[in-house]
Amino acid sequence: MAKESKKSEPKELTVEQKLKALFQLQTMLSDIDKIKTLRGELPLEVEDLEDEIAGLSTRIEKIKADVEGLKSAITSKKIEIETAKATIEKYQAQQENVRNNREYDFLSKEIEFQTLEVEFCEKRIKEFISEEKIKSEELALSITALEEREKDLEQKKEELDEIVAETKQEEEKLREKAKNLETSIDPRLLQSFKRIRKNSRNGLGIVYVQRDACGGCFNKIPPQRQLDIRSRKKIIVCEYCGRIMIDPELAGMNFKPKQAVAKTKAKAKKETKKETKKETKKETKKETKKETKKEIKKEKKS
Ligand SMILES: [Zn+2]
Numbered sequence: 121m122a123k124e125s126k127k128s129e130p131k132e133l134t135v136e137q138k139l140k141a142l143f144q145l146q147t148m149l150s151d152i153d154k155i156k157t158l159r160g161e162l163p164l165e166v167e168d169l170e171d172e173i174a175g176l177s178t179r180i181e182k183i184k185a186d187v188e189g190l191k192s193a194i195t196s197k198k199i200e201i202e203t204a205k206a207t208i209e210k211y212q213a214q215q216e217n218v219r220n221n222r223e224y225d226f227l228s229k230e231i232e233f234q235t236l237e238v239e240f241c242e243k244r245i246k247e248f249i250s251e252e253k254i255k256s257e258e259l260a261l262s263i264t265a266l267e268e269r270e271k272d273l274e275q276k277k278e279e280l281d282e283i284v285a286e287t288k289q290e291e292e293k294l295r296e297k298a299k300n301l302e303t304s305i306d307p308r309l310l311q312s313f314k315r316i317r318k319n320s321r322n323g324l325g326i327v328y329v330q331r332d333a334c335g336g337c338f339n340k341i342p343p344q345r346q347l348d349i350r351s352r353k354k355i356i357v358c359e360y361c362g363r364i365m366i367d368p369e370l371a372g373m374n375f376k377p378k379q380a381v382a383k384t385k386a387k388a389k390k391e392t393k394k395e396t397k398k399e400t401k402k403e404t405k406k407e408t409k410k411e412t413k414k415e416i417k418k419e420k421k422s
Pocket of ligand 1: 358359360362363
């Protein structure tokens with residue numbers, strides 16, 4: 121075990137202090153990473169909105185063209201009606217001056233045909249009008265949607281500018297703090313910490329034990345190793361991912377790690393007894409038993 125940690129020289133940090141400093145550094149660096157991610161996501165949101173706006177604009181143009189097409193179709197049907205009506209009038213006038221029945225019947229059939237033509241055109245006009253109505257409603261909706269998206273975009277852009285400015289400041293502050301903290305950490309330890317961090321996907325170089333496992337790679341940590349980590353006597357790394365391990369309590373995590381529940385239950389009982397009844401701590405079971413007996417005797421005396 122590292123005896124050096126007991127040194128009381130002002131510049132030499134204990135393992136506990138080293139771990140604490142490293143974890144603080146990790147927290148700052150993780151915050152910087154988060155800021156970078158945040159800044160990376162917002163431009164994407166803006167881009168998505170811009171794409172959506174472009175899509176809506178294209179759609180609006182298409183609907184407008186459709187509406188125009190329907191309008192001109194209506195106009196041409198109206199012209200067809202006028203033409204047919206004029207033809208009917210012409211045939212009716214000709215009927216006044218027919219020379220025989222055959223001619224009269226022929227004109228009657230023509231008039232009937234033109235009348236059907238007018239009816240057909242009127243029917244088509246009705247269809248076009250209802251189609252145009254639907255399209256116009258769709259157009260109005262699309263225009264509203266476009267206006268909303270444009271407002272969103274404007275807001276997002278402002279937000280982005282603000283966040284970029286804000287986070288830049290925050291990032292600089294954090295970098296400054298991290299830099300200061302780094303000077304207090306042993307260079308070799310710092311170097312290996314940075315190397316581990318660089319090689320890990322989540323940017324974590326130091327992690328605490330979580331549910332009996334490494335907080336970085338989530339592989340189980342053997343109980344003895346967990347005890348070593350908790351003893352804070354030397355730097356211990358995860359045997360799977362190489363990340364530096366820290367006791368959750370030292371890392372400032374509030375939760376009671378599940379890891380130790382089974383083990384500490386017994387220990388906790390002993391400790392409560394010890395704390396209430398005696399000053400000295402004994403490690404082995406035998407000694408604990410002896411002590412407990414003594415305590416009981418003492419208790420009886422008093
Ligand atoms: Zn690990």
